[in-house]
Every structure is written in structure tokens, then in C-alpha cells.
Amino acid sequence: MKIKVRFFAILRERAGAAEITRDIGDGSTVADLWQALQQDFPKLNVAGIRLLYAVNQNYVSPDFKLSDQDEVVFIPPVSGG
């Protein structure tokens, strides 16, 4: 299935891309996708970073199962305000 991934903030700089499409096997979780992306983009592995996961603009848990055409964003600790 095809997943749209958008990168923001430090992860956009590390990936060198704002948006990609990634093929991943059926039944994969959002945590599986993160593992796969770290192979594709080794620089995404920011030491000590703790991420939250968002699918289709809602926070989800790491074991959330993805569906074809989902939009996934990995969220570093936020710092708005």
C-alpha cells in the first residue's frame, strides 16, 4: 500500500524532503513505517528524540495499523506558542 509521509521541522531538514510516498506491506503499523523510513533516511535517527505519530491529522498510538493512501506525520516534541 502507498502511504504519504510529510516531514516537518527537524525531520524535514534531516530527510531533505517535505513529502514522500512510501510503499509498505499490508498490515504495517505506523511504528513499522518509522523503522522503514530510518533505513531509507539514516539521518532521521535523531539521538534521543521522542516522536508522536499522526495519521490523517489525528494523534495515534505506535501500533496503529495503516491503510492505503493514509497521510502520516512524525511529530517531534512541539514548541509552539
Added chain:
Amino acid sequence: MFRVTNEAIDLQELVRFVSDPEAGAIATFIGTTRNHNDGRKVIALDYDGYPEMAEKELARIGEAACKQWKICRMAIVHRLGPVQITESSVVIAVSSGHREAAFAACRFAIEEIKRTVPIWKKEVFEGGEIWIGTQTGEPLAQKDEG
């Protein structure tokens, strides 16, 4: 009104938006860029955000505030892109029948923004730049960036 923008935020626009015949109070909060942080001389802040989700989260904060306090109307606008020293990065306006609810909801909103809304600030300081909140530590760590 819950949105992000790349333009300067107009406080009066938010105040007009929350104005209500039932209201006896309007509380506002303005987050501004200060010229120092953590011993560094700050030149500007540069905000990145996930716009669609940020606006959804801002609206969710508004809904949560309406459940908790008797407020009339609420508006939150957060700026993205570069924000110079003294400029506003976020403006909140809340109207309510009496002042207690407006103050409380305003305070609640800024704390929730710092905790849940997918917006990130990069601090540009003399000698470098750094993403705030991306270092080791607890997720959604509260930083003293007021």
C-alpha cells in the same frame, strides 16, 4: 476562528471576532518573540507547522474550553514562518459573561498549544540556530518559551 497564518496577526481582528452582546469580558493573550533565551542572544524565531492538523488541534482546544467554562466565543491564530523580535507568534482572544472564565480559558489555551499543537520553533541566535523542543527529554516537554 482557529487558524495558522504566514502574515502578521491582527489582535483587533480577533477581538472583533469574539465580541458578543452577552459578553462582559474579553481576555487576550499575545505570545511574542523575545531577544534572549537560555543565555543566547535571539535574532528571530522561525516557526514550522503542520497547518491542517494545527488548525484542527486549535479548534479542539476551543471545544475543550467551551466544555469547561461558560465562554461566548474564542479565537486563536498562530503565526508560521519567521517572527522578528517583539512580533506576535500567537494571539488568543476569549469572550465570556464574566472575567473569570475568560482569563481561565485563555490560560488553558496557551498551555494546551504548547503541549499538543504540531508547531515547532527554530531559534535563530547569534552564532547558530536550533530547533526548540527536539532535544532529548520528555515528549511534549514544556519549555520556558512564553
